[in-house]
Amino acid sequence: MTSSGRFAARAEKELRRELLVSPWPELGLVAANGPADPEPELVLADGRVVRLDGRAAADFDVIDRFLVAHGLDLEVAPAAMALPDVELARMLVDVGVPRAELVRLARGLTPAKLARVAGMLDPVELMFALRKLRSRRDPGNQAHVTNLKENPALLAADAAEAARRGFDEMETTVGVARYAPLNALALLVGSQTGRPGAMTQCAVEERRNLELAIRGLVTYAETLSVYGTEPVFADGDDTPWSKAFLGSAYASRGVKVRFTSGTGSESLMGHAEGLSMLYLEARCVSVVRAAGAQGIQNGSISCVALVLSVPGGTRAILAENVLAAWLDLEVASGNDAVASHSAIRKTAKLMGQFLPGTDFVTSGYSVMPRRDNTFGGGNYDADDLDEWLTIQRDWQVDAGIEPVPEDEVLRVRERGARAVQAVFAELGLPPVTDAEVEAATLGYDSRDLPDRDRAADVEAADTLLARGTSGLDVALALERRGFGDVAEAVFAMQRHRVAADYLQTAAVIEPDGLVRSAVNDPNAYLGPGTGYRLEGERWELLQALPHVLDPARVGGGPSPGDTVSRGGIVDEGGAASRGNDAAEVVVAVGPAFGAEIRETINGLDHGEVLAAICDGIRAAGATPRLVRVRRAADVAFIAHDAALLSGSGIGLGLQSKGTAVIHRADLEPLDNLELFGMSPLYSLASYRAMGSNAAGYALGQRVGPVPTELDNYARAKLIVRTTLLHACETRAVVPGAPAVELALAAAPTAVR
Amino acid sequence: MDFDPSSDYPLGWRRPDLVRTPAGTPLAELTLAAAREGAFGADELRATPETLRRQADVARAAGRAPLADNLERAAELASVPDGELLEIYTALRPGRSTVAELERWAAVLAGYGAERTAAFVREAAAAYVERGLVR
Numbered sequence: 001m002t003s004s005g006r007f008a009a010r011a012e013k014e015l016r017r018e019l020l021v022s023p024w025p026e027l028g029l030v031a032a033n034g035p036a037d038p039e040p041e042l043v044l045a046d047g048r049v050v051r052l053d054g055r056a057a058a059d060f061d062v063i064d065r066f067l068v069a070h071g072l073d074l075e076v077a078p079a080a081m082a083l084p085d086v087e088l089a090r091m092l093v094d095v096g097v098p099r100a101e102l103v104r105l106a107r108g109l110t111p112a113k114l115a116r117v118a119g120m121l122d123p124v125e126l127m128f129a130l131r132k133l134r135s136r137r138d139p140g141n142q143a144h145v146t147n148l149k150e151n152p153a154l155l156a157a158d159a160a161e162a163a164r165r166g167f168d169e170m171e172t173t174v175g176v177a178r179y180a181p182l183n184a185l186a187l188l189v190g191s192q193t194g195r196p197g198a199m200t201q202c203a204v205e206e207r208r209n210l211e212l213a214i215r216g217l218v219t220y221a222e223t224l225s226v227y228g229t230e231p232v233f234a235d236g237d238d239t240p241w242s243k244a245f246l247g248s249a250y251a252s253r254g255v256k257v258r259f260t261s262g263t264g265s266e267s268l269m270g271h272a273e274g275l276s277m278l279y280l281e282a283r284c285v286s287v288v289r290a291a292g293a294q295g296i297q298n299g300s301i302s303c304v305a306l307v308l309s310v311p312g313g314t315r316a317i318l319a320e321n322v323l324a325a326w327l328d329l330e331v332a333s334g335n336d337a338v339a340s341h342s343a344i345r346k347t348a349k350l351m352g353q354f355l356p357g358t359d360f361v362t363s364g365y366s367v368m369p370r371r372d373n374t375f376g377g378g379n380y381d382a383d384d385l386d387e388w389l390t391i392q393r394d395w396q397v398d399a400g401i402e403p404v405p406e407d408e409v410l411r412v413r414e415r416g417a418r419a420v421q422a423v424f425a426e427l428g429l430p431p432v433t434d435a436e437v438e439a440a441t442l443g444y445d446s447r448d449l450p451d452r453d454r455a456a457d458v459e460a461a462d463t464l465l466a467r468g469t470s471g472l473d474v475a476l477a478l479e480r481r482g483f484g485d486v487a488e489a490v491f492a493m494q495r496h497r498v499a500a501d502y503l504q505t506a507a508v509i510e511p512d513g514l515v516r517s518a519v520n521d522p523n524a525y526l527g528p529g530t531g532y533r534l535e536g537e538r539w540e541l542l543q544a545l546p547h548v549l550d551p552a553r554v555g556g557g558p559s560p561g562d563t564v565s566r567g568g569i570v571d572e573g574g575a576a577s578r579g580n581d582a583a584e585v586v587v588a589v590g591p592a593f594g595a596e597i598r599e600t601i602n603g604l605d606h607g608e609v610l611a612a613i614c615d616g617i618r619a620a621g622a623t624p625r626l627v628r629v630r631r632a633a634d635v636a637f638i639a640h641d642a643a644l645l646s647g648s649g650i651g652l653g654l655q656s657k658g659t660a661v662i663h664r665a666d667l668e669p670l671d672n673l674e675l676f677g678m679s680p681l682y683s684l685a686s687y688r689a690m691g692s693n694a695a696g697y698a699l700g701q702r703v704g705p706v707p708t709e710l711d712n713y714a715r716a717k718l719i720v721r722t723t724l725l726h727a728c729e730t731r732a733v734v735p736g737a738p739a740v741e742l743a744l745a746a747a748p749t750a751v752r
Numbered sequence: 753m754d755f756d757p758s759s760d761y762p763l764g765w766r767r768p769d770l771v772r773t774p775a776g777t778p779l780a781e782l783t784l785a786a787a788r789e790g791a792f793g794a795d796e797l798r799a800t801p802e803t804l805r806r807q808a809d810v811a812r813a814a815g816r817a818p819l820a821d822n823l824e825r826a827a828e829l830a831s832v833p834d835g836e837l838l839e840i841y842t843a844l845r846p847g848r849s850t851v852a853e854l855e856r857w858a859a860v861l862a863g864y865g866a867e868r869t870a871a872f873v874r875e876a877a878a879a880y881v882e883r884g885l886v887r
Binding site: 060061062065066069070071073100103104206207210211214215216230233234237238239241242244245246247248249250251252253254289290291292293294328468470471472473475476479487488491494495496497498499500501503504505513514515517518519520 | 761762763764765768771772773779782783784787788793794797798799803804807810811814815816817818819820821822823825826827828829830832834837838840841844845846847869872873875876879880882883885
């Protein structure tokens with residue numbers, strides 16, 4: 001077979017590092033509506049469930065048994081299960097059906113029914129359903145905060161920045177398990193420096209995790225994984241009962257708990273039992289609700305790339321988020337593990353959660369560069385922040401991250417690092433040096449940080465645990481070292497444990513200490529004009545990116561309030577008349593040329609541009625004559641007016657931004673001999689060539705067009721400047737005014 | 753004033769008068785300054801069973817029965833020592849315990865007044881027997 005250059009080029013793209021496979025239902029490699037998925041079924045006898053989704057009671061596995069015992073609301077179930085699939089699916093996208101009614105019905109639906117109904121929705125319908133079903137009014141986001149060196153100053157600085165950027169929660173973990181208390185401590189101190197109320201967790205083994213929580217060093221946990229088949233659940237060394245018990249144990253210690261599940265895990269672990277990913281996830285979310293969790297982290301999470309390998313994978317992941325929200329759970333919707341090598345592909349996937357908004361649009365946005373993300377995450381990282389903020393601004397969508405100016409970021413980073421330095425000193429931990437603080441504040445990643453004595457750190461971590469150091473001790477240490485505000489914030493996090501308000505669904509903590517959750521700030525979306533919308537102050541904040549420019553300050557001309565006077569580029573004379581010289585080329589510039597605007601869009605000085613054109617005309621044997629057209633800003637009319645004034649009938653029109661046209665008097669104004677529309681690409685040599693060609697036409701010679709280049713990105717890059725420059729030129733138009741003679745001022749832009 | 757689970761949430765914000773530490777210190781007296789003076793220790797900074805029960809009531813009033821059940825178990829477990837809590841969790845993991853061992857843990861829980869959680873463990877034991885998840 002002959003090979004195609006284009007196929008070969010595509011095969012080299014990053015995207016093609018990933019395998020796509022056709023469905024193989026026997027291995028669970030099917031996204032939704034698998035051929036072996038059971039028919040939805042619920043049969044009751046004497047108030048007991050005797051059949052569930054294709055199984056008789058005697059054959060119920062441990063998941064079925066748990067759902068029957070704690071999940072299904074048998075008062076709702078008969079009526080809910082009797083509703084046709086399509087009717088339920090339509091209710092999900094019917095703006096007139098309130099969330100509360102859908103949540104009520106979901107209590108009586110079996111996993112097969114849930115999967116079947118969600119599987120009927122197309123991507124836009126799923127997004128709309130998610131918008132409607134989210135439990136809390138407004139969306140939020142969660143950050144990942146880790147680094148390869150487990151440097152406490154850097155952890156604190158990153159946590160401080162994450163909190164300052166508006167992340168409601170942030171998660172760290174450990175490379176070396178013994179580091180857990182130090183990392184948790186750094187995150188606690190850093191987060192409360194950035195914004196009081198940000199919640200933190202340290203993802204470690206359950207026993208250690210609970211210990212950190214009891215000490216008040218962390219406030220939430222999301223390590224409780226569940227699976228959709230009994231063998232995988234057992235391989236995960238748990239049962240629904242053990243996980244539910246653990247959830248209650250955490251809650252008893254005042255820890256906010258979110259379970260974790262996601263499509264693809266059963267297939268990856270080899271026991272999908274021939275069932276589709278979405279059906280198995282419906283079982284998971286049903287177990288999570290039955291266990292009494294307030295929320296779930298789902299959306300495939302770490303298996304995302306496996307789910308994306310099969311047809312409909314992205315849609316199935318969105319559908320599982322919808323199922324979790326439908327079951328009234330807080331949803332942290334994935335988007336943390338790298339979904340694809342392709343930026344296009346992974347962002348297309350992201351939009352499913354980004355646009356409707358979930359409680360946590362990502363389960364971990366990497367606030368540091370991906371290289372330092374020890375979760376193996378970093379689907380979006382520090383380097384992508386401007387893109388994320390810009391996409392929020394583009395769509396007018398709140399996806400939970402705020403723009404913050406650089407000086408403010410540096411201020412909170414340094415203060416976070418200083419605060420943890422103070423706590424380390426006060427608690428007798430190995431010192432954090434000023435050099436570490438500085439590098440943590442300003443550096444790119446952990447490679448910029450000096451190495452610490454890691455043996456001393458892990459030893460200190462053990463001591464910290466052995467001494468029973470608590471969040472209260474941390475607050476007191478901060479206060480003694482003069483970090484009064486951070487001390488108060490850390491103390492407030494301890495105090496929250498007493499009221500335990502953040503155990504309710506989708507709770508976040510405001511800087512003033514108000515706990516907001518689905519209880520006191522529920523999503524009441526019922527279509528346009530209702531629910532959370534990005535508007536007012538919040539919209540002002542999210543559109544004001546630090547690199548956004550004041551349009552009045554863009555362009556080559558003087559800005560409002562700019563009183564600096566600059567030397568003249570051109571001198572104007574009297575009204576121009578038609579010339580008699582058959583060897584002349586009239587060069588006409590636009591109304592603002594050399595005055596309000598002084599350089600082309602490519603940054604070429606207007607005096608030098610004119611000189612180059614004249615030079616080209618003369619070199620080709622013709623004579624240049626300069627005029628300014630004042631009645632029009634359009635390059636076609638400027639050029640045509642030039643041609644009408646020219647003794648040869650040939651004119652060259654030049655807009656201030658640098659666009660040029662060679663025209664002839666007998667042509668229609670919008671016709672031309674040559675158009676030079678790629679002004680961002682032109683050098684002085686280009687303008688010289690234009691002059692030379694114009695002279696050629698005037699002298700009746702054969703003229704080959706000036707070679708033009710093409711930059712397909714020029715428009716994206718420069719259309720704003722083009723618009724602003726053209727607006728400036730248009731403002732300088734004097735309607736009906738005749739063209740005037742023009743001469744190049746002698747200095748400072750003399751002909752070279 | 754009586755507690756109204758449908759309007760008194762957040763407790764710490766709307767009904768601080770009802771919130772106390774296990775030793776009875778009211779929420780309003782939990783300040784950093786008081787901690788500095790040693791008025792209470794770190795182990796006081798946790799929810800009481802009563803507070804967790806009130807949170808369960810809030811969840812139930814909001815239509816979240818399983819979350820309410822969970823918080824009621826949590827209220828019971830608040831008085832179970834950390835070590836035993838983790839031992840019971842381990843015992844509930846697949847293939848770790850015999851039925852008799854799970855029954856013993858249920859009895860331990862009942863001894864702490866954790867009747868609902870004890871029943872939960874017994875229910876698990878019954879399911880485990882059916883599914884071969886007992887040792």
